[in-house]
Amino acid sequence: MGATSISVRSVSRFKIPEGTTNIKKANITIGSIKTTTESLTVEGKVFKKFIGNYTRTIDDEILVYNSDADEYQQYDNYQKAFEFDIFYSSSDNLLFLSTNTPITKKFLKELEKNDDLDISYSPLAFNLKEISNMMPQTKGVSFNSTDEGVSSKSFSGDEVDVNDEAIEALENDEATKIIGTLDILGKSRTIMLTQSGTILSFTSLVDIKKEFPMLEFAIATLIKIKVL
Template sequence: MPTSISIRQISQLKIPEGETVVERAGVPLGSIRRSETTFIINSESYTIYNCSFSKDYADNISVFIPEIDDYIELNSYKKKIEFKLYYNSHKGIIFSDATTPITKSFLNCLNATPSVNIEYKTPHFNLESIANQLIETKGVGFDSDDEGVSSKSFYGSEVDTNQEASYALEQDHSTKLIGSIEVLGSLYTIMFTQSGSIVAYSKIPTTKEGKPLENPMLHFSLDVLSTIHFLD
């Protein structure tokens, strides 16, 4: 099963002590609270924020209501999602273990919360440079100007030889890149997206020097970013 992490570059982050209600237009949508513990990776300190966010879903589901001892049909519902943010003030980067859409919506609402001061941007990967590091390119996605077509994706063992895919990488029009890359001596199939996510399709390390990792994907993504020289 793929594992993902979302990334944002942060230039400023000020959040009040205690729990802060995250809202938009005065409507509470979630919360954020700084954890009392920090996370240390490669001698770098990460502040942990415990977050929650409610998202509306348009879907038909059956829900059991104890008060009437029966199920009712709903065509929409609200789901509360809990996740963590890992903030490195020295590197000016934040990682979210929520999906990219949830991370995007949460940060937009956090930015709209009056008591919070945050400035951030989505990282831009040099996908052409990364493609040159891949052992094998397996997929390229990019925006399209073709009539009636907004985007295209090509997949295959020789996708980088496709003229359109190659041109998109050269012109920095590509929106995602999938391929096999060597990280600390092992090969992994990874996707990089311009929406700020890294997705691992291979099994990632869960231990280091015989000890279990607290957050394997965070460790792995930092190794990946180091491999592509993103944090240099």
């Protein structure tokens, strides 16, 4: 089983009209957000569920069969639609999106520009140094670099948190990503947290017998690291 991730943002406003609101760019629909009647409670927090959809350009060479010309034609990119769940807690002003960071960033940016919606959001800042101190084992740290010709650096290993550059990045709040182990929902799990707002589990979540295990895991993680 591959890694499972969810994106989280802090929101001060999230007003979505009933039904489906399309996201358009140059009069072309590139996505949508749809209300539902569903809600769920996690750790005493009530979340309203929405359905998000966003079409992203994938840069990859593909062959497509053209039946009119009876031949295959090569394209350098193609459009792919992604559908994902969105969970909003008005009491904690939190928004969770069950998709990756690139789609989350573009989707929310387009939502914010939509005149039919009223939303305002910001990253949920993590204190990665404090989180590293909580981890029995820190396995990876990434940070931006000012070295000539190098934009970022990543260190991985069983003792990455004793590396001088990694320590400096954590202490100066310059780290962008951290990987390590934490005891979450009764099990030691290898997780990743990024300053862009991604929570990722490298450990299977099949033991979490809930309808949306990744949301359960994300909330438990935020409580564990004292964000909630």
